[in-house]
Amino acid sequence: MQISFTVNGTRQDMELDPRVTLLDALRDHLGLTGSKKGCDHGQCGACTVLVEGRRVNACLSLAAMHEGEEITTIEGIAQTSPDTAATLQQAMIDYDGMQCGYCTPGQVCSAVGMLSEAREGWPSHVTEDLDAPLELTRDELTERMSGNLCRCGCYPGIVKAIRTASEARTSDSEAA
Incomplete structure (x- = not known):
């Protein structure tokens, strides 16, 4: 077809x-x-x-x-989400969010999508207060990224990289 x-x-x-x-x-x-x-x-x-x-x-x-x-x-994430993707990709390097790199493309695409969902206020299964502003705590991040596995166990670096990208995005929107 x-x-x-x-x-x-x-x-x-x-x-x-x-x-x-x-x-x-x-x-x-x-x-x-x-x-x-x-x-x-x-x-x-x-x-x-x-x-x-x-x-x-x-x-x-x-x-x-x-x-x-x-x-x-x-391959196209940098052109569609340039600020988030650049910050996230650099943070993945800075915080050792990858080892073998096999899961990294999926982790990055998922994180960019997840950060967009979070900015729109989408709750997760662990969101405690649906009326309060969403805070990307460690529990929120791990729940929201639970569909992406890393066989090398780089989760601490991945979470730190996503948190860094989230904080950079928040700082940029507050400055505007």
């Missing part, structure tokens, strides 16, 4: 079998190999991309489901 969507700001028109996952379309048909195929069951988060700004496990989503939508992969 013919499918069209925008990936990292560029319209893509492809002829695909309707059973092709979004992950396979990105990796095998468009050559965007930053998103990883980890478990291929939606359990590890290595394949996380943003679809219309929301986090999606690309291994569980059929490409045909995204006709006409905007998809952002790790």
